[in-house]
Amino acid sequence: MRHIISVLLENESGALSRVAGLFSARGYNIESLTVAPTDDPSLSRMTIVTSGSDEIVEQITKQLNKLVDVIKLLDMTAHPHIEREMALVKVRVGEAADREEVKRLTDIFRGRIIDVTQQTYVIEITGEGSKLDAFLEAVSPFPVLEVVRSGVMGIARGDVALQL
Amino acid sequence: MSETSSSSTAITGAEIFCRSLQAEGVDVVFGYPGGAVLHIYDALYRQDKVSHVLVRHEQGAVHAAEGYAKSSDKPGVALVTSGPGATNAITGIADAYMDSVPLVVFTGQVPTSLIGNDAFQEVDTVGITRPCVKHNFLVKDVKDLATTIKKAFYVATTGRPGPVVVDIPKDVTAASCEFEYPESIHMRSYNPTFGGYTGQIDKAVDLILSAKQPMIYTGGGVILGRGSEALTEFTRKLGYPITNTLMGLGGYPASDKQFLGMLGMHGTYEANMAMHHADVLIAIGARFDDRVTGNIEKFCPHAKIVHVDVDPSSISKNVKVDVPIVGEVEPVLRELIKALDAANAKPDPAALDAWWKQIREWQSQDCLKYDRESELIKPQYVVQKFWELTQGDAFVTSDVGQHQMWAAQFYGFDKPNRWINSGGLGTMGVGLPFAMGVQFAHPDATVGCITGEASIQMCIQELSTCYQYQLPIKILNLNNRYLGMVRQWQEFFYQGRYAMSYMDALPDFVKLAEAYGHVGMRIDKPGDVEGAIKEALAQKERLVFLDFLTDQSENVYPMIPAGAGQNEMILV
Numbered sequence: 001m002r003h004i005i006s007v008l009l010e011n012e013s014g015a016l017s018r019v020a021g022l023f024s025a026r027g028y029n030i031e032s033l034t035v036a037p038t039d040d041p042s043l044s045r046m047t048i049v050t051s052g053s054d055e056i057v058e059q060i061t062k063q064l065n066k067l068v069d070v071i072k073l074l075d076m077t078a079h080p081h082i083e084r085e086m087a088l089v090k091v092r093v094g095e096a097a098d099r100e101e102v103k104r105l106t107d108i109f110r111g112r113i114i115d116v117t118q119q120t121y122v123i124e125i126t127g128e129g130s131k132l133d134a135f136l137e138a139v140s141p142f143p144v145l146e147v148v149r150s151g152v153m154g155i156a157r158g159d160v161a162l163q164l
Numbered sequence: 165m166s167e168t169s170s171s172s173t174a175i176t177g178a179e180i181f182c183r184s185l186q187a188e189g190v191d192v193v194f195g196y197p198g199g200a201v202l203h204i205y206d207a208l209y210r211q212d213k214v215s216h217v218l219v220r221h222e223q224g225a226v227h228a229a230e231g232y233a234k235s236s237d238k239p240g241v242a243l244v245t246s247g248p249g250a251t252n253a254i255t256g257i258a259d260a261y262m263d264s265v266p267l268v269v270f271t272g273q274v275p276t277s278l279i280g281n282d283a284f285q286e287v288d289t290v291g292i293t294r295p296c297v298k299h300n301f302l303v304k305d306v307k308d309l310a311t312t313i314k315k316a317f318y319v320a321t322t323g324r325p326g327p328v329v330v331d332i333p334k335d336v337t338a339a340s341c342e343f344e345y346p347e348s349i350h351m352r353s354y355n356p357t358f359g360g361y362t363g364q365i366d367k368a369v370d371l372i373l374s375a376k377q378p379m380i381y382t383g384g385g386v387i388l389g390r391g392s393e394a395l396t397e398f399t400r401k402l403g404y405p406i407t408n409t410l411m412g413l414g415g416y417p418a419s420d421k422q423f424l425g426m427l428g429m430h431g432t433y434e435a436n437m438a439m440h441h442a443d444v445l446i447a448i449g450a451r452f453d454d455r456v457t458g459n460i461e462k463f464c465p466h467a468k469i470v471h472v473d474v475d476p477s478s479i480s481k482n483v484k485v486d487v488p489i490v491g492e493v494e495p496v497l498r499e500l501i502k503a504l505d506a507a508n509a510k511p512d513p514a515a516l517d518a519w520w521k522q523i524r525e526w527q528s529q530d531c532l533k534y535d536r537e538s539e540l541i542k543p544q545y546v547v548q549k550f551w552e553l554t555q556g557d558a559f560v561t562s563d564v565g566q567h568q569m570w571a572a573q574f575y576g577f578d579k580p581n582r583w584i585n586s587g588g589l590g591t592m593g594v595g596l597p598f599a600m601g602v603q604f605a606h607p608d609a610t611v612g613c614i615t616g617e618a619s620i621q622m623c624i625q626e627l628s629t630c631y632q633y634q635l636p637i638k639i640l641n642l643n644n645r646y647l648g649m650v651r652q653w654q655e656f657f658y659q660g661r662y663a664m665s666y667m668d669a670l671p672d673f674v675k676l677a678e679a680y681g682h683v684g685m686r687i688d689k690p691g692d693v694e695g696a697i698k699e700a701l702a703q704k705e706r707l708v709f710l711d712f713l714t715d716q717s718e719n720v721y722p723m724i725p726a727g728a729g730q731n732e733m734i735l736v
Contacts, residue, residue, distance in 0.1 A: 062477035068299040071353040
C-alpha cells in the first residue's frame with residue numbers, strides 16, 4: 001500500500017543522506033521525496049512517498065524515528081489529508097492552432113502558462129499526482145520537450161498537525 | 165565548575181579534546197597517530213589523566229575499545245587519523261554497531277579548507293561510516309567541539325547503545341576558544357525510552373502466568389542493560405526454563421538448573437526444542453536474529469510472544485509479537501517482578517511439572533557429548549579444561565568460527581560481561597584486540613582468548629601491543645589447520661569440496677609468539693592439555709600463546725542447517 005510519511009528533522013548537513021541511506025540500505029522503496037526548510041529555519045520537513053506491506057511501513061517509521069536527526073514523523077495515510085505536486089511542462093507550440101489548444105487545455109486543468117516564446121510554452125500545474133498524469137496525457141499530442149515534477153507534499157486536514 | 169570542565173582563557177581544540185575526555189571520566193584511549201591527529205597526540209602527551217594505548221592497526225584500536233566497553237560499564241574510546249586510519253577503523257565500528265557496543269571513535273580529518281578537494285589522506289568519514297554508526301558528527305568549528313563530544317558520549321551510552329563517530333579536522337584541533345564542558349545535554353530529536361508502559365506490563369504478566377509451556381529467551385540486551393540480577397530474580401520466581409543467545413551468555417548463571425544452554429544454530433537440543441514447543445515466549449533484550457530463529461516460517465509456531473526491548477525497531481522486525489514492551493531491560497524486569505508479586509494468580513504447577521519432565525527428556529540426549537577417549541585433542545575438551553581450571557571466572561574473548569561456538573557451549577558463564585565475542589557481524593580477528601581491551605579494563609583478571617589459527621592471523625600484529633604493555637593474556641589457539649566452520653559447511657553442503665578452507669603454510673605459532681617476546685607452547689596430546697593450561701595460568705606476568713593441535717575433522721554439533729526449523733537439528 002502507498003504511504004505518505006512526513007518527517008520533521010534537524011536542518012543539518014547530512015540529515016537528508018541519512019534518510020535516503022536508510023531506505024537504500026534496508027531495501028525500502030522510495031517513490032518520491034521532497035524536502036525543504038520550514039518556517040523554523042532549524043527544521044526541515046520531508047515528505048516521503050513509499051509503498052510496502054503494513055509490516056514494512058511499520059519498520060520504515062520505526063527506523064526513521066531511530067535516526068538521531070529525526071524529531072517527529074506522521075504517516076499521512078492514517079488521516080484525511082491533502083496531497084499536492086507541481087509540474088513544469090515545456091511544450092513546443094509552433095502553430096497558432098496549437099497555441100490555442102494548449103492554452104485551452106491549461107485552463108481546463110487550472111494550470112498557468114508562465115513562459116512564452118515563439119516556439120514554446122512553459123506550463124505550471126499543481127494538484128494530485130493523478131491530475132498531473134492526466135494533464136501530461138492530454139498534452140501528449142504536442143511535442144512535450146521537458147517535464148519536471150516536484151514530488152509529493154502532504155498535509156493533514158483539520159486539527160492533526162505535525163509540529164513540535 | 166571544576167578545573168576539568170571549564171577554562172576562561174582560550175585553549176586549543178586539541179586541549180579541549182583532552183579536557184572533554186577527562187570530564188567524561190575516560191581513562192584509556194586506544195589509537196594510532198597520524199598527520200591529521202598530531203595536535204591531539206601532542207596535547208595527550210602533555211597531560212597525564214587520560215592514557216593512550218598504541219595499537220598496531222586501527223582495527224585493533226576499535227576492537228580493543230569494544231573489549232573494554234563489553235567487559236566494563238564504561239564506553240570504549242578510540243582515536244585514529246584521517247583517510248586510511250578511518251577506513252581501517254570501519255570493521256570495528258560496524259562490529260560495534262551490530263552488537264550495540266557503546267563506543268566513541270574519534271577520527272582525524274584534513275583541514276576544513278581542504279575538505280572535498282581530494283586532499284592527501286582525505287576520506288568522507290561521515291559518509292563512509294553512516295550506515296554503521298548510531299550517529300556521527302563532523303566538527304567544523306572549535307566552538308562546537310566540547311558540546312559535540314558531550315553529545316557523542318550521551319548518544320553512544322544511552323538507549324540502545326552503539327558507536328558514535330566524531331570527525332575532527334586538523335585546523336579545528338589547532339584553533340582556540342574558551343572551554344566549557346556542558347554538564348548535561350538535551351537533544352530534542354533524541355529521547356531514548358526508559359521504563360515500559362504499565363498497561364503492557366499487566367498484559368505481559370497475564371500472558372506469562374497463563375503459560376503451560378513457557379520459555380524465557382534472552383539476549384545481549386540483558387547484559388548491556390545491566391539487567392542480569394533482575395533477570396535471575398524474575399526467572400527463579402517463575403521457575404520457567406531459560407535460554408541465552410550467543411550474545412546473552414552470562415546474563416543468567418549457566419550453572420543454574422533452570423538454564424537450558426544457548427539456543428540457535430549451534431544451541432542445545434533442549435533449548436531449541438523447548439523454543440519450538442513453547443506456548444508463551446518471553447523474549448528479553450534479544451532481537452530474533454536469523455542465527456537464533458532458523459527458518460522464520462517454522463519459528464515458535466505455537467507461541468504467544470512477549471518482547472522487551474529498548475529499541476522499538478527491534479520489535480516485530482523479524483517476528484510478529486503479541487505484547488511489545490519498549491523500555492530498558494532492568495526497569496522493565498523490576499516492573500514485571502512487582503506486577504507478578506501483585507498478581508493473584510500463579511503459574512500452573514501441574515503444567516509446569518509436565519513441561520520440565522519433557523525438557524529433562526530432551527536434556528537426556530546429552531547433545532554436547534564428544535569423544536573423550538580420542539587420541540587427538542578435542543577442541544571441546546580444551547575449552548572445558550580452561551573452564552574448570554579458571555573456575556568459570558575468567559574473562560573469555562573469542563574470534564569467529566568453530567572455536568567460538570565451542571567456547572560458547574563449553575565455558576559456563578555465570579556472570580555477565582565475561583563473554584566477549586562478535587555475534588552480529590561475526591568478525592574474524594576480534595579475539596586478541598578484544599582481550600587487550602578487557603585486560604586494560606581489568607588489569608588483574610585472567611583473560612583468555614579462545615581463537616583459531618585462521619582468526620588469530622587477522623589481527624596478529626597486536627601481539628606487539630600486548631608486549632609493549634605486558635598484558636598477561638592467555639591465548640588458546642584451537643589449531644585444526646582449517647577454516648573450521650567453512651570446512652564444516654563445505655563438508656555438509658558442498659559434498660566435501662574444501663575450496664580454499666585448508667590453511668596450508670601456517671606459521672610456527674610458538675616461534676611467532678617468542679618473536680614478539682611472549683611465551684609459546686605447542687600441545688599435541690590430550691594428556692598435556694591440563695598441564696599446559698595450568699602452566700599458562702601460573703604465568704601472571706606474561707602473555708602465553710598455547711597452540712593446541714586439535715582434531716582436524718571435529719565439527720560443531722548440534723546444528724540447525726540454515727533454512728531449517730528449530731526442531732530440525734543435526735545431532736552428532
